Amino acid sequence: MTRHDIRFRRQTMSSGRIQKHKNYQALLQRHKRTSRMRLMLYFIIAILMIALAYGLIYYISATYVDKKTSREPATTSAIGHPIENLLFTKL
Numbered sequence: 001m002t003r004h005d006i007r008f009r010r011q012t013m014s015s016g017r018i019q020k021h022k023n024y025q026a027l028l029q030r031h032k033r034t035s036r037m038r039l040m041l042y043f044i045i046a047i048l049m050i051a052l053a054y055g056l057i058y059y060i061s062a063t064y065v066d067k068k069t070s071r072e073p074a075t076t077s078a079i080g081h082p083i084e085n086l087l088f089t090k091l
Helices: 015-022 024-070 082-088
Strands: none
Touching: 015 024
């Protein structure tokens, strides 16, 4: 072995492994198919993440607006106790 001989995934070559690589067109087609499927999976996951972020932003903004509007004082109606109507009306 030389000084810079680096080998990753060192496996012995068998007749089965050699036979797999002899039909290069089939190997290339399988690679394209798996690459396409992986790309579609990433695309679907990206769409789901965007939808999740959009839903989270919508939920937060909806609850913030609900809390903001619920803090406003309620208007008093004319129907009620007569003394309360006299005390809280402006003359």
